[in-house]
Amino acid sequence: MAQPRYKELVDTLAADIRSGRLRAGTRLPTHRQLASERGLALVTATRVYAELAAMGLVSGETGRGTFVREISLRPRQGIDQFALAAGMVDLNFNYPALPGQADLLRGALRQLAASGDLESLLRYQPHGGRQHERAAVARHLASRGLEVGWEQVSLVNGAQAGLASTVMALLSPGDVVAVDTLTYPGFRVLAEACRLELAPIPADGQGFDLDALERLCRTRRVRAVYVMPTLHNPLSWVTSAQWRKQLVSIARRHGLLIVEDAAYAFLADKPPAPLAALAPETTVYVSGFSKSVATGLRVGFVVASAESMQAIERIIRATTWNTPGVMTSIACAWLEDGTVKRLEAEKRRDAKIRQAMAAEILAGLNCVRHPSSYFVWxxxxxxVRADQVAAALMRERISVSTAEPYATSHHVPHAVRLALGSVELDVLRESLETVRRVISGYAY
Known part of the structure; x- marks a missing residue:
């Protein structure tokens, strides 16, 4: 059976893109122009571009048109880490480590092996963690301005698992969740899996626009808001105390659940009080030790009210049952002996050194950054098109992320995110110099 004519056009354009006859960045005819040139109905021309977009070959940009995408980049959603080719510099993912951390692990394992409680680690643990471990996390949180009892803390398999447990326990498919127009890709993927509707809120200086959130709540039945008030990923902002109080007021007025992601909060010097300290009855606070200690230490924690905690622990039971006893024991021992506190202080210094380097090398470029963060936007x-810049850097053996994994609105800005925490300082300097050269080459 002969295929429809528009399918032939889709195949022809797809072949031209894949062969390089239509180069990345080429602006394609408007829908009306394509319809006129090919003798198609406008709705059919729109369908042609929709199919090419679904194939990852073109992207439509509001007010600009339809462009051929850079297809040499491997598609990814921002949290799907893959093995980099030998010699590739990773400025896409952050897994900050300090010299000597492997020795810390060796010592911790020896200490654990000599303990008298080793056999208990081979058995099931309580879903939220053992009481003394939850108490250790509660004492740790007190140093961050969050005073809670041990019963308000549950241990989870990293912050991502904490977000998943929270969403599965407290939200339902179809719920509307307000988020930044640019937000953590892991939450985007989680929301898609749980069939949540994300409602993007535009930025307004250092934080999203609270007036826009208020307007949204008046017109839609918003169930929750997902926020990163301290060291936002990817925009690095630390919201003010006044902004936080205003958000809490809106949440209370409209009955919103606040999901506070604090994965990078340890990097900020003396930030305002967490939202969970201002509104403990309506906030779930999620963080972990992946960034502050090591990404392989899959131990995180969730702080919530008693009612919310019961629901969260039911989800932990239904999914992971409990955190691995060995990993949790090591993490809590490092909390108690001051190792976590020391590592966090050293990583704050390390991040400042890397940001100072980035500020020096990228001077003159439009940078959104915080002096203590591990990334630059x-x-x-x-x-300048972001996919072309990313592809050019890939050819230079440098992996970066574009804005696409972070965008929650239809408009995806042309931007790249640089993770600074995963390579040695000399490699970082050389890589940042290459980033500057490549971007400058496209801009002029």
Missing amino acids: LPLSEE
Whole structure:
């Protein structure tokens, strides 16, 4: 059977893109122009571009048109880490480590092997963790301005598992969740899996626009808001105390659940009080030790009210049952002996060194950054396409992320995110110099 004519056009354009006859960045005819040139109905021309977009070959940009995408980049959703080729520099994912951490692990394992409680680690643990371990996390949180009892803490398999447990326990498919227009990709993927509707809120200086959130709540039945008030990923902001109080007021007025992601909060010097300290009855606070200690230490924690905690622990029971006893024991021992506190202080210094280097090398470029964060956001000028920059850097053996995994609105800005925490300082310097050269080459 002969295929429809528009299918032939889809195949022809797809072949031209894949062969390089239509190069990345090429602006394609408007829908009306394509319809006129090919003798198609406008709705059919729109369908052609929709199929090409679904194939990952073109992208439509509001107010600009439809462009051929850079297809040499491997598609990914921002949290799907893959093995980099030998010699590839990773400025896409952050897994900050310090010299000597492997020795810390060796010592911790020896100490654990000599303990008298070793056999208990081979058995099931309580779903939220053992009481003394939850108490250790509660004492740790007190140093961050969050005073809670041990019963308000549950241990989870990393912050991502904490977010998943929270969403599965407290939200339902179809619920509307307000988020930043640019947000953590892991929450985007989680929301898609749990069939949540994300309602993007535009940024307003250092934080999203609270007036826009208020307007949204008046017109939609918003169930929750997902926020990163301290060291936002990817925009690095630390919201003010006044902003936090205003958000809490809106949440209370409209009955919103606040999901506070504090994965990078340890990097900020003396930030305002967490939202969970201002509104403990409506906030779930999620963090972990992946960034502050090591990504392989899959231990995180959730702080919530008694009612919410019961629901969260039911989900932990239904999914992971409990955190691994050995990993949890090591993490809590490091909390108690001051190792976590020391590592966090050293990583704050390390992040500042890396940010100072980035500020020096990238001077003159449009940078969104915080002096204590492990990432830099680089919005690109109107004539520069992010996928082309990322592909050019890939050819230079440098992996970066574009804005696509972070965007929650239809408009995806042209920008790249640089993770600074995963390579040695000399490699980072050389890589940042390459980033500057590549971007400058496209801009001028």
